[in-house]
Amino acid sequence: MTTTEMMTLKTEPFVLNFGPVHPSTHGVYRMRATLDGEVIIDIEPVVGYLHRGIEKLAEERTYTGFIPLTDRLDYISPMSNNLAYCLAVEKLAGIKVPERAEYIRIIIAELQRLANHCVAVGSFLNDAGAYFTPFMYTFREREKIIDLFDMVCGQRLTYNYMRIGGVSQDIPEEFMPALKKLVDQLTRFIEEYERLLKQNEILLARAKDVGILPRETAINYGISGPVARASGVKWDLRKADPYSIYDRFEFDIPVGETGDCYDRYRVRIEEMRQSLRILKQAMKDIPSGPVKADVPHLVRPPAGEAYAHLEAPKGELGFYLVSDGSIAPYRCHIRPTSLINLGALREMVRGWKVADLIIIFGSIDITMGEVDR
Amino acid sequence: MTIADAVINSLPMQATVTPDWPGGYWWHWLFFTVLLIVFVLCMVMGAIYIERRGMARMQSRLGPNRTGPFGLLQAVADAIKVLLKENIVPDKADKLVHWLAPVIAFAPAMMIFAVVPFQDGALLADLNIGILYVVAISSVSTVGVFMAGWGSSNKYSLLGAMRNVAAVVSYEMPLVLAIVGVVMVAGSLSLNQIVLAQDIPFFLVQPLGFLIFFIAGCAEINRSPFDLMEADSELVAGFHTEYSGMKFAMFYLVEYAEAIAISAIIATIFLGGWRGPFLPDWLWFIVKVFVVFFLMVWTRTTLPRVRIDQLMALAWKFLFPLALINLFITAVQVMFWPPALPWLMVVVNIVIMVILVVSWSKFFKLGWGRLEV
Amino acid sequence: MTVALSGKEIASQIEEKFPGSVEESSQDSLVMKSNSLLPAATFLKDTESLKFDYLNYITAVDYYSYFEVVYQLTSLEHNHSIVIKTRCYTRENPAVPSVVGLWQGANSQEREIYDLMGISFEKHPNLKRMFLWEGFPGHPLRKDYL
Numbered sequence: 094m095t096t097t098e099m100m101t102l103k104t105e106p107f108v109l110n111f112g113p114v115h116p117s118t119h120g121v122y123r124m125r126a127t128l129d130g131e132v133i134i135d136i137e138p139v140v141g142y143l144h145r146g147i148e149k150l151a152e153e154r155t156y157t158g159f160i161p162l163t164d165r166l167d168y169i170s171p172m173s174n175n176l177a178y179c180l181a182v183e184k185l186a187g188i189k190v191p192e193r194a195e196y197i198r199i200i201i202a203e204l205q206r207l208a209n210h211c212v213a214v215g216s217f218l219n220d221a222g223a224y225f226t227p228f229m230y231t232f233r234e235r236e237k238i239i240d241l242f243d244m245v246c247g248q249r250l251t252y253n254y255m256r257i258g259g260v261s262q263d264i265p266e267e268f269m270p271a272l273k274k275l276v277d278q279l280t281r282f283i284e285e286y287e288r289l290l291k292q293n294e295i296l297l298a299r300a301k302d303v304g305i306l307p308r309e310t311a312i313n314y315g316i317s318g319p320v321a322r323a324s325g326v327k328w329d330l331r332k333a334d335p336y337s338i339y340d341r342f343e344f345d346i347p348v349g350e351t352g353d354c355y356d357r358y359r360v361r362i363e364e365m366r367q368s369l370r371i372l373k374q375a376m377k378d379i380p381s382g383p384v385k386a387d388v389p390h391l392v393r394p395p396a397g398e399a400y401a402h403l404e405a406p407k408g409e410l411g412f413y414l415v416s417d418g419s420i421a422p423y424r425c426h427i428r429p430t431s432l433i434n435l436g437a438l439r440e441m442v443r444g445w446k447v448a449d450l451i452i453i454f455g456s457i458d459i460t461m462g463e464v465d466r
Numbered sequence: 467m468t469i470a471d472a473v474i475n476s477l478p479m480q481a482t483v484t485p486d487w488p489g490g491y492w493w494h495w496l497f498f499t500v501l502l503i504v505f506v507l508c509m510v511m512g513a514i515y516i517e518r519r520g521m522a523r524m525q526s527r528l529g530p531n532r533t534g535p536f537g538l539l540q541a542v543a544d545a546i547k548v549l550l551k552e553n554i555v556p557d558k559a560d561k562l563v564h565w566l567a568p569v570i571a572f573a574p575a576m577m578i579f580a581v582v583p584f585q586d587g588a589l590l591a592d593l594n595i596g597i598l599y600v601v602a603i604s605s606v607s608t609v610g611v612f613m614a615g616w617g618s619s620n621k622y623s624l625l626g627a628m629r630n631v632a633a634v635v636s637y638e639m640p641l642v643l644a645i646v647g648v649v650m651v652a653g654s655l656s657l658n659q660i661v662l663a664q665d666i667p668f669f670l671v672q673p674l675g676f677l678i679f680f681i682a683g684c685a686e687i688n689r690s691p692f693d694l695m696e697a698d699s700e701l702v703a704g705f706h707t708e709y710s711g712m713k714f715a716m717f718y719l720v721e722y723a724e725a726i727a728i729s730a731i732i733a734t735i736f737l738g739g740w741r742g743p744f745l746p747d748w749l750w751f752i753v754k755v756f757v758v759f760f761l762m763v764w765t766r767t768t769l770p771r772v773r774i775d776q777l778m779a780l781a782w783k784f785l786f787p788l789a790l791i792n793l794f795i796t797a798v799q800v801m802f803w804p805p806a807l808p809w810l811m812v813v814v815n816i817v818i819m820v821i822l823v824v825s826w827s828k829f830f831k832l833g834w835g836r837l838e839v
Numbered sequence: 840m841t842v843a844l845s846g847k848e849i850a851s852q853i854e855e856k857f858p859g860s861v862e863e864s865s866q867d868s869l870v871m872k873s874n875s876l877l878p879a880a881t882f883l884k885d886t887e888s889l890k891f892d893y894l895n896y897i898t899a900v901d902y903y904s905y906f907e908v909v910y911q912l913t914s915l916e917h918n919h920s921i922v923i924k925t926r927c928y929t930r931e932n933p934a935v936p937s938v939v940g941l942w943q944g945a946n947s948q949e950r951e952i953y954d955l956m957g958i959s960f961e962k963h964p965n966l967k968r969m970f971l972w973e974g975f976p977g978h979p980l981r982k983d984y985l
Contacts, residue, residue: 109621131625131774141970148955149980222691222771229525295691295770312915315894315944328915334841398867400911400922402895413909415900426898436947447625448773465970 106134111450113142119216120461124450131446136439140432143465151425156182156392157257159425164251166427167463170209172201172242173405175255180336181401181412182257186394193382194259195338200272200375201245201254202337202403203368204238207279209406210361211235213319213458217358218290220455221299227290234282237275244268257392259385269376276372283365300354304441304453307352314437318408318430320457323360324352330404337403341378342371354456361458391420407458408434431463498590502579509755510722511541516756517722517763524767545715553711556619563617568709568716571610574603575723582730583658585740585747596657597645600731601638604686607720608634614717618708626707629774634686636781641682643789647675647796648735661739669736670812674792674819676736678785680761683728685777688721689762691769692777729758784830788822842919843867849889849921853879868909868922876925877936883912883921884941890914891921894942897949899956901982906933906958927958937963955980 106129113121121142127135147166151159163178164171176198183190190198215231239249245264246254254261290296306316311324321328329346331339347363349356396418402411411428434457442450515530515538522529530537555564581596583589593599608631615627649655651671652663660668669676685692709717733739733754740747772780795818803811850864853871860875871879883891891912899908906927913920927933937960938945947969949960954968957978968975977984 107621109625141972144970146979218770222693223769224521224766226525226767229527233526293770295772298776299770299773310943312892313943315942326915333918400895409895411896413896413898424898424900426896426900428896432947432951433944436944446773446775448771 104129109447119455119459120464122459122461122464126447126450128447133442133445133447133450136442136450138435138438140435140461140464143461145466147466148425148427151422153421155420156394156422157390159422160255160257161251161253164253165462166466167405167407167410167431167460168250169212169460170205170406171250171252172205172254173403173410175252176202176337177401177403177405177410178412179255179257180403181399181414182392182394184401185397185399185414185416186257186388186392188258188386188388190259190337190386191383192380193263194384194386196375196379197260197264197384198255198337199339199342200372200379201242201260203371203375204241204272206368206406207365208235208238210365211238213406214358214361217354217452217455217458218296220451221296223296227286230282230286234279237278241268241271241275244271256385256388258388259383261385263384272372272376276369276376279365280369283362283369287362297355299448299452300358300456302351303354303445303449304456305351305353306437306441310437310440311352314440315433316408316437318405318434319357319360319364320408320434320437322347323349323356325350330402330409334402336401342374344371354452357456357458393418393420402428405430407431407460407463410463427463427466429463429466431459431461435459435464495590498580502576502590506576506579506723506726509726509752510719512756513722513726513759514541514544516760517766520760520763521767524764548715548718549712551711551714553713554708556708558619559708560617560619563613564708565713567610567614567617568713568720569610570613571607571720572716572723574605574607574610575720575727577603578727579730581657582734583661583739584751586658586662588748589658592656592658594654594656597649597655597660597731597735600657601642601645604724604727605634605638607724610720614709620708623707630688632774633688633692633777633781636778637682637685637785640678640781640785640789641686643786643793644672644675644679644682645735647672647789647792650793650796650800657734657739660735661741664738664741666808666812667736667738671808671815672736672792672796673816674788674822675796676732677819677823678789678792679732679736682781682785683732684762684765685781687724687728689725689766691765691771693766693771725759725762726755729755729762732758779830784826788826791822840918841913844919844921846921849883852889853882856882862926868924870907870924870926873925873927873935876923877938877941880910880923880938880941883923888917890916892916894938894944895920897938897945897952899952899958899980901956901980903982904928906930906956908935908952908958910938933958934961935959936961939963954978957981 106127109126109128111124111126113123115122123139123142125137125139126133127137145165147162150162154162160175160178163174166174182188211231211234215228218227219225242252242254243249245268246252246261248254306320306324308325311321311326316324316326317328317330325348327346327348330336331344332346344367347360347367349360394416396416398413398415400411400413402409408430409428410430413424413426413428414422415424417423438454438457441453445453518540519529519537530540533539533543555561578600580590581593581599583592611630612627615623615625615630618624648660648668651668652660654660654663730751733751737754737758739754740751742750745753795815799811799815845866846864846869847866850861850869853869854861857875857879860872860879862870862872864870883889891914893913893915895911895913897908897910899906908925908927910923910925911920912923925935927935935958937949939949939960940962946964949963950966950969952958953960953963953966954970955978960966967973971979979985
């Protein structure tokens with residue numbers, strides 16, 4: 094080889110498969126990455142390993158009987174899935190939910206947002222390499238929230254708590270004092286957590302300016318939730334299209350500037366603080382009364398269609414229901430938050446290295462149950 | 467009179483210590499060989515215990531506490547489990563390379579202990595080039611790691627092994643330069659003489675050297691925050707993905723044996739080896755080794771991981787210039803500082819270290835950004 | 840509150856620009872002919888007063904005599920939304936133009952509809968099955984599958 098030939102080393106890209114079973118990808122998600130050395134040239138996502146046909150199953154179940162199936166969609170935050178489905182059926186059938194049930198729904202939804210962000214932040218830092226330590230701390234707090242849910246409905250993972258027209262049962266008396274204690278503990282925990290991680294040099298080096306998603310790209314891809322807000326899109330369904338009684342509460346929407354992984358992490362931490370603010374207001378104002386509207390077990394909404402969406406912890410989760418007047422939905426479509434958020438992964442990742450692929454993927458916060466349904 | 471003069475005047479006393487055993491040299495060799503092997507294995511078990519319990523307690527969970535009193539026999543249980551596993555060799559692997567790799571990786575870790583003094587004159591071989599021998603031998607285990615990655619015929623392993631080689635070769639530089647600073651102050655390469663010269667422990671006299679050696683040492687042995695060679699959440703297990711059974715046990719042993727070896731070297735050349743009041747000398751040595759190892763466990767639990775190009779940037783742009791500046795300042799001090807004021811030198815050195823580290827890190831950019839593809 | 844714009848109003852605006860493209864319209868939604876879907880969608884996205892830059896979802900429903908593909912668009916700036924539909928009257932190889940050129944988020948959702956309902960999208964960059972494997976017989980979400 095001449096000197097000039099030796100100077101320009103010819104390299105060849107190769108395909109590396111990050112298989113469905115992997116210690117870090119959140120669930121069964123497969124990526125075929127074309128790498129040139131360590132630099133990623135292209136990725137091709139392969140999904141479908143968790144496809145259970147939930148939309149088809151909806152046509153066989155009654156409206157109330159479908160609620161347990163919605164738990165299995167985004168199994169990190171099942172209460173939001175239940176709530177989205179119940180909102181869609183109530184919009185279709187024109188059912189009004191009593192006041193106490195609305196307040197309970199808001200409290201449960203915000204607690205679920207806190208629990209989800211605990212997992213999201215913990216696993217983001219785990220992917221960054223902090224060998225399980227922040228993960229354990231956030232899971233300790235999530236345990237306390239799950240204990241509250243256990244008190245309310247007896248379940249720790251798939252709650253099946255919301256019903257069409259309200260919630261399935263009233264909250265017990267020990268719930269409110271426990272919730273008050275939890276809100277104080279969580280406020281202190283977030284401060285402590287921030288002190289450890291906010292200015293950590295290595296985290297800043299790994300996550301700042303990595304995986305930037307520009308604002309226009311985010312809107313074009315239909316991204317929602319903390320990922321979009323970190324890119325500068327000031328769009329939160331709780332403020333833009335308030336559902337339930339969110340218009341009575343005072344809270345801010347944290348918006349990021351650059352849209353890198355660090356901004357997504359900061360947006361989630363700030364959202365946890367805002368959720369605590371909503372919880373404090375809801376705890377004060379909760380009235381007494383019935384917790385479920387008088388709805389028959391076999392609901393027959395009038396023929397028509399409706400779409401109801403809410404701000405789930407991961408983004409905009411919506412249910413599109415078509416009814417033909419019988420006891421089962423004619424068609425139920427679930428707007429898959431994680432699948433749509435995943436659409437932008439290819440744009441965000443090209444040009445970065447393998448280690449960044451893992452951290453960018455972790456910062457989007459995907460649950461495969463929602464992607465594949 | 468300067469320190470240089472004091473060193474030159476003490477040269478005739480630096481004869482090597484000849485063993486005065488009744489049987490002569492061979493009994494000395496046999497005794498110490500057996501002692502060293504037992505010592506390394508016991509220290510590795512202790513290290514595994516400290517790591518697992520220490521890390522667990524820092525993550526607010528318990529750690530192993532069932533096997534034996536306080537979980538002390540956990541390492542034994544792990545060893546037995548691993549030995550009973552089937553030895554799987556991949557079909558397309560290069561058999562000889564695959565078989566030899568753990569041996570080549572493990573032997574140097576044991577050989578380092580040949581020159582480490584447990585007491586005044588109690589070491590296997592008092593080479594008068596002691597520390598040079600240590601540096602030379604510790605580079606050989608990199609060959610073993612690369613053989614492991616290559617012989618596995620697995621893209622993940624090869625990626626991990628190449629990262630490892632790049633990192634180890636880069637961090638040799640600051641490591642050796644930090645050692646040279648100590649050697650200049652002590653006046654000898656022999657580890658026994660270095661310990662004898664430490665009336666003030668060298669981590670006070672050479673704080674910058676201690677810091678550089680600690681960081682470079684952590685990088686050499688693939689410990690967090692530099693453990694991207696076996697990054698659990700990225701490459702499954704890096705270069706030892708395809709190993710099982712006894713060979714995997716060897717790699718596991720290598721990791722901890724090297725950690726103990728680096729801790730022993732730090733304890734010898736920076737913390738004063740076996741010197742200390744009240745307790746017997748060899749006990750002081752063991753205590754110091756465990757203190758340094760605990761420091762390594764602490765950094766592992768707390769810090770996230772750096773990326774490969776950030777790792778290289780840290781070695782070449784941060785540690786290497788600082789090591790050179792340290793060498794220069796040490797040389798100036800050895801030539802011109804009067805030996806009657808050692809504590810003033812300590813204070814001056816600490817101030818210099820703080821100023822250098824803080825100001826250098828302001829002007830230092832960690833790694834590249836996104837590449838255009 | 841996100842104002843759900845009236846289907847009739849938007850239908851009249853579209854009829855002005857592209858006469859003969861709207862099939863029917865009601866208070867909630869409007870149905871367009873499939874060959875005029877793309878120009879009308881471009882018009883909806885680019886007009887300043889409408890500016891529908893955010894695609895909420897695409898889905899398809901199987902009414903036995905026709906397939907209906909439903910789109911919901913939202914404007915983040917003006918905070919209003921509209922539901923558009925288009926129909927395919929054939930049961931073998933139904934086809935609808937793809938809106939991937941306008942809203943990139945449609946990519947994975949259109950693949951899902953192709954996989955589960957069998958509706959192909961013209962000019963889609965990568966129309967392959969997503970959840971089920973290549974060679975799976977039939978399209979499960981259709982009403983005549985089981």
